[in-house]
Each structure stands twice: as structure tokens, then as C-alpha cells.
Amino acid sequence: MEKIYDSQMNVHDFIKAMFEKNIVSGLGALTQLPDNKGISYSLLSDGFDFQKCMPFYPVMPANAAIAVSKLTRETSPSSPIAVFLRPCELRALIELTKIKQARLDNLILISFDCSGVFPFKDGKYPTEDTLKRYDQSIKEAKINDTIRQVCKGCENYQPEGADIAISIIGRGVHESLALSFATEKGKSIQEKMGLTASEIQPSTIEQLTSDKKRNKQELFKNTQISNLDELLDVFDTCIACRACSYVCPICYCKNCYFDSQTFQYYPENYAQRLNKKNTLRLPLDRIFFHMGRLSHMGSSCVACGMCSDVCPVDIPVSEMFKAGGQNIQGVFNYQPGQNLDEPMPLVTYQEKELHEMED
Amino acid sequence: MDDIKWLQGKGKPGIKSFFQDILTRGLIDTVLMPAKNKKGNSYAWFLMNKDGFLETSDPIPPVMTIQGANILKNITKKGESWSKTAVVLRPCELRAVIELTKLEQINLENIILISFDCPGAYPLTQYISGDQTSLDQKYDSSLYTASFETERNACIMCDKFTGQGADIQLCFLGQSDDGFLISAASAKGKELLKDVNGTNEENLEIKTKKRDELLGQLQKEKNEKRQVILDRFKETIYGTDNLLNVFSACINCHNCRRACPICFCSECYFESKALYSEADNQLNRATRKNALRMPSDLLLFHLGRMNHMSISCVSCGACEDACPENIPVSLLFSLVSRDTQAVFNYDPGHSLEEPLPFVVYKNEELKEYEAHYTKRHQSACNCNTK
Amino acid sequence: MSDEKEFIPNIVYGLCAWCGTGGSETAAAHHLKYPENIKPFRVMCTGALDPVYILRALIEGADGFIVSGCHPGDCHYDSGNYRARRRIAALKSILNTLGLDSDRVWLRWVGHGEGQRLVDTAFEFNEHIKKLGPNPLKSRRDS
Numbered sequence: 085m086e087k088i089y090d091s092q093m094n095v096h097d098f099i100k101a102m103f104e105k106n107i108v109s110g111l112g113a114l115t116q117l118p119d120n121k122g123i124s125y126s127l128l129s130d131g132f133d134f135q136k137c138m139p140f141y142p143v144m145p146a147n148a149a150i151a152v153s154k155l156t157r158e159t160s161p162s163s164p165i166a167v168f169l170r171p172c173e174l175r176a177l178i179e180l181t182k183i184k185q186a187r188l189d190n191l192i193l194i195s196f197d198c199s200g201v202f203p204f205k206d207g208k209y210p211t212e213d214t215l216k217r218y219d220q221s222i223k224e225a226k227i228n229d230t231i232r233q234v235c236k237g238c239e240n241y242q243p244e245g246a247d248i249a250i251s252i253i254g255r256g257v258h259e260s261l262a263l264s265f266a267t268e269k270g271k272s273i274q275e276k277m278g279l280t281a282s283e284i285q286p287s288t289i290e291q292l293t294s295d296k297k298r299n300k301q302e303l304f305k306n307t308q309i310s311n312l313d314e315l316l317d318v319f320d321t322c323i324a325c326r327a328c329s330y331v332c333p334i335c336y337c338k339n340c341y342f343d344s345q346t347f348q349y350y351p352e353n354y355a356q357r358l359n360k361k362n363t364l365r366l367p368l369d370r371i372f373f374h375m376g377r378l379s380h381m382g383s384s385c386v387a388c389g390m391c392s393d394v395c396p397v398d399i400p401v402s403e404m405f406k407a408g409g410q411n412i413q414g415v416f417n418y419q420p421g422q423n424l425d426e427p428m429p430l431v432t433y434q435e436k437e438l439h440e441m442e443d
Numbered sequence: 444m445d446d447i448k449w450l451q452g453k454g455k456p457g458i459k460s461f462f463q464d465i466l467t468r469g470l471i472d473t474v475l476m477p478a479k480n481k482k483g484n485s486y487a488w489f490l491m492n493k494d495g496f497l498e499t500s501d502p503i504p505p506v507m508t509i510q511g512a513n514i515l516k517n518i519t520k521k522g523e524s525w526s527k528t529a530v531v532l533r534p535c536e537l538r539a540v541i542e543l544t545k546l547e548q549i550n551l552e553n554i555i556l557i558s559f560d561c562p563g564a565y566p567l568t569q570y571i572s573g574d575q576t577s578l579d580q581k582y583d584s585s586l587y588t589a590s591f592e593t594e595r596n597a598c599i600m601c602d603k604f605t606g607q608g609a610d611i612q613l614c615f616l617g618q619s620d621d622g623f624l625i626s627a628a629s630a631k632g633k634e635l636l637k638d639v640n641g642t643n644e645e646n647l648e649i650k651t652k653k654r655d656e657l658l659g660q661l662q663k664e665k666n667e668k669r670q671v672i673l674d675r676f677k678e679t680i681y682g683t684d685n686l687l688n689v690f691s692a693c694i695n696c697h698n699c700r701r702a703c704p705i706c707f708c709s710e711c712y713f714e715s716k717a718l719y720s721e722a723d724n725q726l727n728r729a730t731r732k733n734a735l736r737m738p739s740d741l742l743l744f745h746l747g748r749m750n751h752m753s754i755s756c757v758s759c760g761a762c763e764d765a766c767p768e769n770i771p772v773s774l775l776f777s778l779v780s781r782d783t784q785a786v787f788n789y790d791p792g793h794s795l796e797e798p799l800p801f802v803v804y805k806n807e808e809l810k811e812y813e814a815h816y817t818k819r820h821q822s823a824c825n826c827n828t829k
Numbered sequence: 830m831s832d833e834k835e836f837i838p839n840i841v842y843g844l845c846a847w848c849g850t851g852g853s854e855t856a857a858a859h860h861l862k863y864p865e866n867i868k869p870f871r872v873m874c875t876g877a878l879d880p881v882y883i884l885r886a887l888i889e890g891a892d893g894f895i896v897s898g899c900h901p902g903d904c905h906y907d908s909g910n911y912r913a914r915r916r917i918a919a920l921k922s923i924l925n926t927l928g929l930d931s932d933r934v935w936l937r938w939v940g941h942g943e944g945q946r947l948v949d950t951a952f953e954f955n956e957h958i959k960k961l962g963p964n965p966l967k968s969r970r971d972s
């Protein structure tokens with residue numbers, strides 16, 4: 085366990101200090117839009133009014149790993165940029181880095197123990213009251229009851245691999261920041277900022293973790309699919325809009341296979357299929373898309389919940405992908421986003437493996 | 444009158460049996476229309492032959508799940524249909540089909556387009572999360588009287604709610620619910636209609652007149668409503684501040700464009716490499732703008748999309764149904780397209796013959812959009828090099 | 830005199846490779862100068878200029894965008910300038926509807942020999958944009 089230090093600063097002062105000490109020249113964080121009309125992830129540079137940053141604000145308009153990937157996929161920045169990421173966003177970024185869709189050079193990864201986010205649907209932000217209750221649940225290390233399903237059952241709510249990790253749970257968002265520095269990069273920042281004194285004790289979170297585990301098991305039970313019929317039922321209202329894959333950080337492909345020529349058929353193909361079945365539901369490959377997507381990215385699914393948020397017909401996509409993803413990850417004993425050096429299961433092959441999958 | 448017939452049959456089942464009938468009698472081989480999904484809580488598109496006609500099919504479903512033009516594009520983009528296929532479309536879906544045909548994304552060979560007096564539809568999310576049985580009932584009972592009320596923006600202000608332009612039109616407006624009028628507008632349509640067994644021939648004129656009267660009145664009302672709604676909406680979005688406020692909850696997911704039938708490009712410019720840029724470049728932009736919203740190019744996407752397709756926007760509302768954040772996308776696009784279409788006096792989906800504005804050009808036109816050279820500028824001579 | 834810094838607009842001048850650029854060459858041959866804050870941007874033909882580039886410039890930092898190419902009938906690709914005129918008409922209509930200053934975009938034809946006209950146009954547009962003031966879009970961080 086890394087040591088935790090009391091920074092004696094709130095998050096805004098901390099951000100300002102990083103700029104003042106020339107540790108960073110840019111920052112990515114959830115930020116208020118002008119006139120407080122909403123919240124979005126933003127890239128900020130020196131001179132910005134950092135009071136408007138709200139890194140812990142409990143909505144996820146986009147998985148921030150996508151923003152960071154778009155920022156760094158061409159080149160790394162030539163001077164350091166710090167990015168705030170929730171643990172699941174951080175894991176997604178690690179996965180994206182493994183597949184060369186993002187670069188970590190000159191990035192400072194800041195994460196925090198996450199109490200989950202509210203579903204962001206119909207453009208509705210949480211109310212004052214909701215936010216108050218949310219803050220309370222952070223202080224008490226409890227699960228808020230209106231956050232997303234996947235968040236309620238998220239066991240990986242503590243950041244792994246961040247350069248700077250902030251401990252909020254059990255303390256609250258308005259306390260001075262409790263920081264730990266796990267990496268070389270982190271440690272050098274610690275030194276530059278002079279944050280080596282006033283160690284503090286970690287909060288007790290055993291109860292929280294076991295509650296989350298229980299929620300997860302319940303969620304898996306509720307979304308378990310045991311046959312084709314159930315699968316068809318879950319996706320019965322799906323309009324094949326692909327929003328789920330577009331907002332998925334792991335579905336990075338610019339040209340999705342399922343939108344490719346392979347699936348653009350000639351009229352004759354329709355004729356043949358219709359002849360066999362007499363009734364064809366269109367578009368074809370609707371269910372196949374979901375299964376195929378799961379097989380493409382399931383081993384890296386970080387269960388961030390974005391896909392459920394955006395589905396216009398409210399299909400619990402992420403709940404199912406979380407379960408499906410964990411099955412695949414279990415087979416390969418792979419933990420997505422945990423470690424940059426852990427090779428992805430579908431890019432490493434071994435001769436002596438998976439014999440139990442053969443017939 | 445050989446291009447109009449009256450068909451007996453009560454309510455929706457009556458309308459449905461028309462399709463059953465033309466299928467079994469071989470007047471068409473295949474039909475493409477919506478039917479209930481498996482669980483019965485929504486609708487989906489089905490391609491059916493005579494042995495596969497679904498009991499739950501519904502030519503006039505209370506909700507638009509996927510814009511029908513997109514489905515027809517899937518089938519005929521790569522060639523003509525293999526059999527005589529009737530396609531049942533809402534009027535706005537029909538107009539999108541006409542546009543996509545002009546854009547060479549749809550092949551109408553062997554296709555018979557059937558459309559109808561459309562009562563409108565429920566917003567997709569409202570329908571999916573509601574009690575479908577009662578919503579269905581409410582919907583079906585309004586078919587003949589144009590009394591359906593909805594919160595779907597595109598439908599509230601729709602003033603092109605008849606099947607004008609289809610090969611076959613089904614007309615319910617002003618009819619008693621024991622039958623409906625079928626009219627044929629094209630050679631294809633007439634060919635089909637000639638073998639349809641109509642009844643009650645002698646009352647035809649009265650029935651048609653009844654519809655025409657109601658229609659005339661409705662169209663006038665709806666058109667006025669449309670202008671008022673768009674004018675009012677314009678006031679709320681006018682100018683940089685207001686416009687960006689509309690997009691404050693937009694998550695830049697591009698689902699509006701994926702749902703839009705007119706945005707047919709399989710490689711959208713706004714998702715292409717053209718918009719990739721280096722990290723330092725993005726940080727510069729952030730410095731210049733005092734911050735950069737990420738993922739970036741949100742406004743560029745919307746304005747650029749308007750630029751690409753608003754001339755053909757058919758105000759179908761598919762974009763808004765698909766938007767997870769309830770952004771009034773179809774209102775915005777309808778507002779903008781009202782003006783861009785007026786520039787070229789273009790009515791999308793009206794006729795296959797009317798050429799797309801971006802494929803015909805004239806020497807003498809649109810002078811008012813040029814900045815005319817009037818004067819020699821005082822500073823612009825070689826002695827003054829300020 | 831006001832203390833405020835004089836507003837020097839950021840202007841992009843889209844020129845087709847034939848008459849537009851030709852006009853600027855003629856201007857150069859006659860030693861005519863135009864304001865330095867106007868940045869020429871060459872495209873093969875005005876018809877090849879997707880208005881999305883104009884939008885991008887306006888959102889990312891330009892205060893105005895002006896396009897010049899061959900006069901009607903003179904386009905070196907036959908009808909590119911007609912296409913440009915239609916596309917710019919649509920663009921201006923969109924900006925106008927949304928209250929985004931459609932007047933920040935100009936289209937004016939300039940022939941190869943018309944160096945004077947090109948320079949006049951540059952000055953006139955520059956002054957026009959100065960009067961309009963900075964483009965509010967370019968400094969919006971929520972765009």
C-alpha cells in the first residue's frame with residue numbers, strides 16, 4: 085500500500101500549484117461550460133479559471149479515455165499534460181495505449197477512488213439535492229442508491245497505475261486532498277510540490293468493497309443470458325444505431341467491421357435468406373453485431389457504463405458486457421487496464437493453453 | 444376513376460388485410476413493412492413473402508424505430524430488388540427514399556412505394572418506456588380523424604403528412620373507420636390497383652371530397668403551426684450564446700447522423716482522419732479558446748452536417764429519436780433546412796425529377812450571395828503600403 | 830484615442846489556383862500590397878472548397894473568410910465556381926438562420942488580370958470585418 089499524504093490543498097489549489105510550479109502546461113478534466121450550462125471534459129491551459137474544474141463531478145458525458153486518445157494518438161504533447169480520469173477511464177486509457185491508440189509520454193495520470201456516476205441521459209444533470217446525498221455517501225464510504233447499475237457493482241473503483249492517486253472515499257470531496265504517488269513520475273511531482281510530510285491513514289473500505297461485490301453478483305444474476313431466446317429478448321428493441329460502440333473507448337476502430345462491405349449484401353443475398361425463412365427481420369446481423377462486438381473487445385471491456393448511458397432504447401448493454409467481458413477475461417486470466425506491460429490476450433498466443441476449450 | 448378505389452375493412456386489421464390479399468394473390472411477391480418485435484414492446488422492420496406474412500405486422504406503427512429509407516437502402520444499394528416488392532413507408536420515410544434514390548443509394552426498380560395519411564408517431568423513448576397496449580389503442584383510434592396528439596417535435600409540425608409521391612397512397616382522413624381509399628399515382632401503382640377489388644364505387648366521389656376538404660384544412664393549419672413553431676424556436680437558439688446552449692448537453696456521439704437517412708456516407712467526414720491533430724496543436728487551440736471541449740469539433744460537426752445535408756433534410760425526426768441527450772436536433776435541422784431549401788426553391792422528396800441543388804449549376808443565379816465589387820479601395824494603391 | 834489595442838482581424842482568403850491566385854500574382858507584379866493579416870489559402874478551384882473548411886476556420890480562430898475565384902463562365906474546371914456559389918449560398922443561409930454573422934463570409938470573383946480588384950477586395954473586406962469586430966465563435970471554449 086502506497087503511503088498517503090495530506091496535501092493541505094483543495095483540488096483547485098492543487099491544480100493551480102501544478103501550473104505555477106511548471107509541472108504541467110495543460111490539464112484535462114471535467115469542467116463547467118460557460119455560464120454553468122453543463123459539464124464536459126475539457127483541455128485547459130495555463131490562465132484558465134480553474135475554479136471551474138470539477139474533476140469529481142459524478143457524470144460521464146464521454147469516457148475521458150476517448151478524449152485522451154484523440155489528444156495523443158498522433159503525437160505526444162511536447163510538454164506535460166495532466167489528465168484526471170476515473171478508474172475505469174484510466175483502465176480504458178491503458179488498454180488504448182496497448183493498442184497504440186494513445187501515448188502516455190508526457191502525460192500525468194491523476195485518478196481517484198470513485199464513488200460512481202449518475203446515468204447521463206436526456207441531458208439531465210443531477211440535482212443539487214442528489215449531489216448532496218452523493219457527497220454524503222462518499223464521506224460515509226457507502227454506495228449511493230441512484231448511481232448507475234455498473235457503478236454500484238464496480239469493484240475496481242480504486243485507481244491502479246495512476247501517477248497521482250487521490251483518496252476521497254471516507255473523507256469527502258471538500259476535504260484537503262489526500263494524495264499518493266505510486267510511479268516514478270508521481271514521486272518526482274511529489275518532490276517538486278514538497279508533499280512529503282503529514283502522512284494520513286487510509287479509510288476503511290472493506291464494507292464498501294464487499295457491498296460492491298454483492299451488487300456485482302446480483303447484477304450478473306439479473307443480466308445472465310442462458311440461451312439464444314433470452315439474448316434475442318434483451319436486444320429485441322435494439323435499433324442497430326451503434327451508439328453503444330461509438331462511445332465505447334475500447335471500440336476504437338475508425339472503420340467498424342460490422343459497418344464494412346462484408347455486411348452490405350446484394351439483393352440476391354436477401355432473396356436467398358427470405359426464401360429459406362419467409363420472414364426476415366431487418367437490419368440483418370443486429371444480434372450478430374453485439375456478439376461480434378463482445379468477442380472483439382470483451383477481453384478489454386472496462387465496464388465504464390458509457391454504452392448503457394447512450395442507448396436510446398435503454399438496453400442494459402454495459403451490464404451485459406461487464407458480465408460477458410469478465411467471462412472472457414477470466415478465461416485468459418487477464419485484467420484489462422491493470423498493467424501496461426501485461427500483454428493483451430488476443431495478441432499473445434501460446435502453444436500450451438486453453439486445451440479445455442478444444443473438443 | 445381508374446386510379447382510385449375504396450376498400451372495405453374495419454380499422455387497422457382492415458388495412459392489414461389489403462396487404463395479405465395482394466400478397467396471396469401474387470400482385471406482389473414481397474412486402475417490407477413494420478411489425479411488432481418479438482416481445483411486443485416495440486416495432487421492427489420485416490421483409491415478408493406470402494408464407495411469412497406476420498399476424499403482428501402494422502403498416503402504420505405508432506413509433507418510428509429505424510427510418511425506413513435506411514432499411515430500403517440496405518436492400519437495394521447494391522442492385523435492384525429480385526422480386527416485386529411493396530414497401531410501406533411513412534411520408535417522411537418516403538421523401539427520404541426519393542432523396543436517396545437521387546443520391547444513388549436506393550434502386551427503385553421492382554419496388555412499389557406505398558404510403559399513407561400519417562397521424563404522426565410517439566417519441567421513441569416515450570413509447571418504449573410506456574404502456575404499449577394503451578398507447579397503441581390511443582393511436583389506432585385516431586387514424587381517421589387526425590386527432591392524434593404527440594410530443595414528437597418532427598410530427599407536431601409536420602405539414603407533409605400524406606403519401607404524395609408514392610406509387611400507391613392509402614387514405615384514411617375523413618373516412619369512417621370501416622374502409623379507406625387507395626389511390627395510384629404512377630404507372631406502377633395503377634398497374635397494381637387495377638387488380639385490387641374495390642367496392643362501393645358509386646360513393647367514391649363523396650369520399651374523396653370529404654378527404655380533400657379535411658386535408659386542405661389540416662395542411663393549412665399544420666403549415667401555419669410549423670412556421671410558428673420554427674419561428675419561436677429560432678428566437679431561442681439565435682446567436683452564438685443561445686446556439687451553444689442548445690448543445691450544452693450534447694456528448695458529440697454522432698448518433699443523430701447515424702440515424703439520419705440523408706447522412707448516408709459510410710465514412711463520415713467528421714469521423715475521418717481529416718480531424719485528427721497533434722497534441723500540441725490541440726493545446727494551442729485550448730490556449731486560443733481559453734479551453735477546448737473534448738471530444739472536440741462538436742459545433743463543427745453539427746454546422747458541417749447542416750452544410751452537407753440540410754438541403755435534403757426531410758424533417759423526419761429520426762435524429763432526435765436517436766439522441767440520448769434529448770437535444771432538439773430535428774427542430775434545428777428543420778429550421779435551418781427551411782431556409783437552405785428556400786435558397787434553391789427545393790422541396791426534398793417531392794419528386795424524382797427535381798434535380799438535387801448540388802448537381803445542377805447555372806451561370807446566372809444567386810447573385811445576392813456574392814459580395815459585389817463597387818469601388819476602388821482608397822488604401823489599395825502602390826503608394827500607400829500601410 | 831482609446832487605450833484598447835487596435836483589433837487586427839484574422840482573415841483567410843481562399844483563392845482558386847487559376848484566376849484567384851492569378852489575381853494575386855498580377856497584384857504582385859504591379860507591386861500592390863494587401864493587409865498582412867490576410868492569409869491566402871489556395872485551393873485548386875473554388876468548387877473544391879468544402880464550406881466545412883470555412884466553418885472550421887471561423888470556429889478555430891478566423892474573424893472572416895473570403896473566397897475568390899474565376900468569374901462565371903471562366904472556371905478552369907468548367908462549373909466549379911457555380912458549385913462554389915451554391916455551396917456558399919447554403920452556408921451563408923445557415924449562418925444567417927442561426928444568427929452567426931453570415932457577413933463574415935464573402936464571395937467575390939477576381940480574374941487573373943485583376944490584381945487591383947483583388948487588393949481592393951482584400952482591403953474592403955478587412956475594413957468590413959474590423960467594423961464587425963472579433964468573431965464571437967472563435968473564442969468559445971464550448972464549441
Ligand code: SF4
Nearest residue numbers: 171172198200235238
Ligand atoms: S464503473 Fe463507475 S464506479 Fe467504476 S470506475 Fe467507472 S465510473 Fe467509477
Ligand code: SF4
Nearest residue numbers: 322323325326328395
Ligand atoms: S445503442 Fe442500443 S439501440 Fe443502439 S445499437 Fe447499441 S444496443 Fe442497439
Ligand code: SF4
Nearest residue numbers: 706708711712748751
Ligand atoms: S455529416 Fe456529411 S460526411 Fe457525415 S454522414 Fe452526413 S453528409 Fe456524410
Ligand code: SF4
Nearest residue numbers: 703756757759760762
Ligand atoms: S436531419 Fe434529422 S430530421 Fe432531417 S432528415 Fe436527417 S434524421 Fe430526418
Ligand code: SF4
Nearest residue numbers: 693694696697699766
Ligand atoms: S445531438 Fe444528440 S445524437 Fe447528436 S451528437 Fe449530440 S448527443 Fe449525440
Ligand code: FES
Nearest residue numbers: 845874898899905
Ligand atoms: S478554377 Fe477558378 S473557380 Fe474553378
